[in-house]
Amino acid sequence: MTKSMHIVKLSIGYLLKLLLVTVFIFPFLWMISTSLQTFKETLAFPPTMVPAVPQFINYVTAWQSGPFLTYFSNSAIITISIIVIQMLVLIPAAYGFAKYKFKGSSFLFSLVLLAFMIPGQVTFIPVYLMMSDWGIGRTLLPQIIPFMTNAFGIFLLRQYLMQVPEELIEAARLDNASEFKILWKIMIPMSKPALATIALFSFVSHWNDYFWPLVMTDSAAVRPLTVGISMLRETEGISNWHVIMAGNVILVIPILIVYLFCSKQIVKAFVYSGIK
Amino acid sequence: MGKKRVSSVIRPYLMILPAMIGIGVFVIYPIFYLAYLSLHKYNLMNPAKSKFIGLDNYADLFARDEFYKVLGNTALYTFATVLITLVLSVAIAVWVSKNTKFNQFIQAGIFTPHIVSIVSIALVWMWMMEPSLGFLNYILKSVGLPTSQWLQSSSTAMASIIFVSVWQGIGYYVLIIVAALQGVSPSIYEAASLDNASKWKIFYKITLPMISPQLFFILIIMTIGSFKVFDTVRMMTLGGPNNSTNTLVYYIYQNRTTNIGYASATGMVLMLVIGILTFVYFRMLANKVHYQ
């Protein structure tokens, strides 16, 4: 093979890969483009690629079509609360399962695995009824407390902690450290990568969650952003795509910006979760 | 001294207690509650008036054609999504597995839809699939192909939903397979090339068996995940047209307020299916560990 043929072959490879990635990126670009078009432009066929004058007003229309500030802050409160509570619950649990021998531990751990396998799609009816029974149906709690135990997180962190040599804990005991200190000063700093993965996972899945808030909420006051945006079609009319896409951009942009800046860590975290 | 002994015995139990409370209250108890509900004609307005009706809900469920339709849709969706995703993700992963900056960029790009909410994904694709103004039909038209009704026709709606699911999920699986491929020791490939093996032979005699544990993991995760499909259906078709995209979880969702007992019985069926899949998973996992 001559050198020039090799270069041609190489560039075709590059082009095909770029085409592939376009298939996955283009819809987002299309979303942004539409969100800046006029209603008239969206009706054109062949479609308008780039709006003549960017219509930022669409964002205002979308934002004012519902209590979006409430939606946004609900999403933030729910996601942050879940991550904080999960960490408080899962760290001691994972440590207990990883480093202590106690009666019934394998049975109790199998319950964790069970929790990992049973999805919310199975339990949502009874949980919804429980929440209304407890009188907290109209608060944010039904979207937070059912997620207090992150079974996947316990599983992942336990795997991680099991690899920490026993001698480290023994050395700390000889250094007269309390059990809490061992956990706080040695185990937690050592498991930062695992904890970051777990937190990131929680963030992405709860910020994006649609099913659970949909079935748990009856009023706008407690709805998160995903449900709010999904209702744009009902409030703004089925064919007002420019406004719907503007709302959609509001939902996607925070995650996309985070991804743009730390895609490497995010990719790593997801790969880590899959290989374990 | 005795006090200290006691505290060290109960310490691990205290550590796992909050987690176990969460599992007990939000997983175990609801499962029993669900089973209880499935045996009752539940009165949402006045629970005291609920009536025990034995297995009537189940009898009703298994007698209705729409249940089989829904189950069939779910199975079809699951089978197609898993198969297409698996084949495509292996192909793409092999293609972009070499550890270069460019390939990392490609991988990150393909992965992007995975971290975006299904709500956004669904809205974007509904717009792209709009029959008269959408971008997809524009593309089809401009290359001279017939256009499609996409989500609006019962013959293409399911395929459209499968397409969107594959599109969103594939990036994650590509990442995992790439990691698996990069984990295969290069010396094995060197040995194979010294043995004069062809590229194709190397792929299915060496590469595929070496990454089979990860493929198996993906297969199970995807199957369980696909079986509980809901978001795309709720967003894009509401189960229609003509129930052609109604799936098990959406069916439960539809009945959740009007007929709680019936929805709960359907929920029990869903749990059973997931239970069987999980059991198969652990059985095969145990075998795999045994062989290593």
Next chain:
Amino acid sequence: MASIELKNITKTFEKHDVIKDLNLTIEDGKFTVLVGPSGCGKTTLLRMIAGLDPQTSGQVLVGGKDVSKTAPGQRGIAMVFQNYAIYPTMSVRENIEFGLKNNKVPKAERIELVESISETVGLKDYLDRKPSTLSGGQRQRVALARAMVKKPSVFLMDEPLSNLDAKLRVQMRIELIELHKKLGTTFVYVTHDQVEAMSMADKIVLMNKGVIQQEAPPEVMYHTPSNQFTAQFIGVPPMNITYVREKQLTFGFRPESAAIGRSPQQGLVQTSGEIITREMLGSETIYQIKTPLDTFMIKSIDDQYRVNETVYVSLPEEKIHFFDDQEKRIAQDSSLYLDKIQALRGQYYG
């Protein structure tokens, strides 16, 4: 500083007695080495002293005080682990002062202690480094410094040199001997390597299958082993031990005790045989010689003999050890010993 006493110690793992009714006194200020093959119970013993795996029954006394039920951190003991067990997320300084902080030592005193200890072990320039950036030898020093800074009355070390390369190990051996001299603290050192035991110990405690075989200073253990196990565990190559059937006796001799030559020589036992292998080690050469009695390993400063050559071997009377049928060594002043000498005398085996 403190002595250690173990009284009627028993340790049971899953209904199986690993150590049974063991009594041992470790003298104050001495460098004591617990040595034995793997699984002999030496590490178990050390961990019981530390309190990491408490004994099933019996008492542990440190400095005369019963610490059987005291938590590990409050026994006044420091331990160096085989894998060093350095806290990976803490800097060298934080590693060293972790124990001091837990014991609520005031800050000023802490800083002073850390400075002076790191000076002693040569880590002064590395105090702010993370352990992952240090070499194996430096990590070893961090582990030592972390133990020393607490001013413990007893130092426990569990195979601390086994992760180092051969050259560094020899150097660290000498440093540990010097350190012991400087501190004058009780050292208890566990190893499976008899060379380490011989080179460092004031007193060796040799264990096998949970039982103490012999407690003695290195030279005593080498020259008067109490039984066949001790005789063969200590020394490289191990003592040659042979059973002579027609005389019904067992005798042994160290590889360097035999004389070899091309002509017959004087000795209590004389024989000859063919050299099967030859290992030239520099100052000495080890020959494996096949004689009618047995195959012997013989160490000589003479390297002129070659493989396949036949040589004469002789053993002087005073270098021969006899063992009874319990495998115990027969003392030189007992009448039984004289009987055995008579039985062997004057015969040429060949």
